[in-house]
Amino acid sequence: MKTQAHIVCIGGGTGTFVALRGLKKYTENVSAIVAMSDSGGSNKRIRDEFGLLPTSDIRQCLVALSDENGGAGLLRKLFMYRFEKGEGISGMTFGNLFMAALADILGSQKEAIRQTGKVLRIHGSVIPVSFTKTNLFARYEDGHVLSEEHLIDEPPHDGTLRITDISLKPKARVNPEAVTAIMEADAVLLGPGDLYTSVIPNLLVTGIARALIKTHAKVIYTVNLMTKYGQTYRFTARDHVRALEQFIGRSLDYCLMNTEPLSEEALAIYGKLHEEPVADDLGKKEYYTIVRAKLVSRRIVHKTKSDVLVRSLIRHDSGKLAAAVMGILAK
């Protein structure tokens, strides 16, 4: 039996994908609010050559919420497919090309996203946080600035540098559907996901923070499992929360923290990249409630050949994460 609880996930990347896949089993009423400032890989081409807003995160969320048993199974597989052949096509994801073609046919990217949701028979909704063409800018502790999300994601500089300021230029106008979803939610889930390039870019859109302050929803933050070199180098759980709270303009209600040990094999790979498990330096009780639980997926994810972006090997488990969120909702 599914509940009627309305749960909103804010993010966009792999972490949101994992959360949505788990939550859709508990409720029909899941929404994903997705950052629209991504500029890497397939998205870069969608932006530069097609003049469209980036769709990779949208695509991932649509796939996460798509019907896995019914007739949409094949389309679901296609949406996750990345071309490995074809000059100028290799590296592109099928789903992004699908949505680019549809945006051209329908004359609206917003409508293209809606129709793609129908084709994939999604349970819930995927809401771009904004339709403004905008770029992410990060300032680092040594004063230099990087623009474009994909550069900030994997900066060319010393990855130990901390981000001191992050912003969107031009300012992004909020999609009113995102505000409505937050206002009507029973729970808002921030993360898991890259702090400065998936979660926070949503909070930078004018109106999102205000909605988070006003909503009666429980605001839950899922702390990342691993630090990210170039973005959250040696960040503890407390560092994550502190960085996040700068932008949400209110305190969290709940913080979800993993307690399960991580795979030694995967940790060795991360170690070479100067990445480590996020240390739990939170107290037994903070001004928010800390929920500690086993949240890790046993499956280690490996990269595909043509996948130009590095994907996380260690991930949250869809089922465990969703169960923890539902547990909080039941409190």
Place this chain on the structure above:
Amino acid sequence: MKTQAHIVCIGGGTGTFVALRGLKKYTENVSAIVAMSDSGGSNKRIRDEFGLLPTSDIRQCLVALSDENGGAGLLRKLFMYRFEKGEGISGMTFGNLFMAALADILGSQKEAIRQTGKVLRIHGSVIPVSFTKTNLFARYEDGHVLSEEHLIDEPPHDGTLRITDISLKPKARVNPEAVTAIMEADAVLLGPGDLYTSVIPNLLVTGIARALIKTHAKVIYTVNLMTKYGQTYRFTARDHVRALEQFIGRSLDYCLMNTEPLSEEALAIYGKLHEEPVADDLGKKEYYTIVRAKLVSRRIVHKTKSDVLVRSLIRHDSGKLAAAVMGILAK
């Protein structure tokens, strides 16, 4: 009320598209047998870069037989879409990329075609005449030879030269489903379509001519409306039939000939390309039955911007053509 008549169309190009769209309204039992030697445009890339068999004709037939009212409407539009943007993507058809991705996912192009038919909810079936990777070779009256379908389609030489021999190299193995379809058919419709590059390439596949000799189906040929410079320059109706009968190894049962005048506007464009209406030099009765009828579409088709191939402006009308075929079946 639809009949149970099994009608098989042999061809692959625009002419087959038109025939299928009309016939599916009369019977659920339509099959298209499609030439697999196309090598132009989007197909060239599918062959060269993806190492797959050409799918443009397959795609057109799938779209022709797809459900036009139901939920597959949007996918149908997508399948007809040609990208106009994106380096290396512009000029590619969405449908070809869809089938290329699916062939990779499923590990079989045959299965990819079958599954695409399901997704598009087609009425009837689309049958590749062969799964052999093969090329078309044409010899001309001055002795020189051209290989590759797209060159033969629009030869770089004097377009008045006649083709004296045409063949597939290597020899193509017939798809047994094509033989079965012909054997079980009530009517087999040859053309309309480019004589040497759409219709005859099917007949060159070993086993097709034999099936046409053995079948109890009525064998109907629809004479083209226009001659084609470089292929059937100044061909009369009789020239078309003669060229065709070289390859089917039997005489026709029926010949469908248009009597409706053609648009002056369109004829002026064709005239510049040294193309003219096919002259009706058939007698009142030949060794086959001649059915003369109004068969022309009132709609003039214009090219799209990114369409690198020349499309026919004057076309048969789906409804009129299908009605004429059903009339023959009822005899």
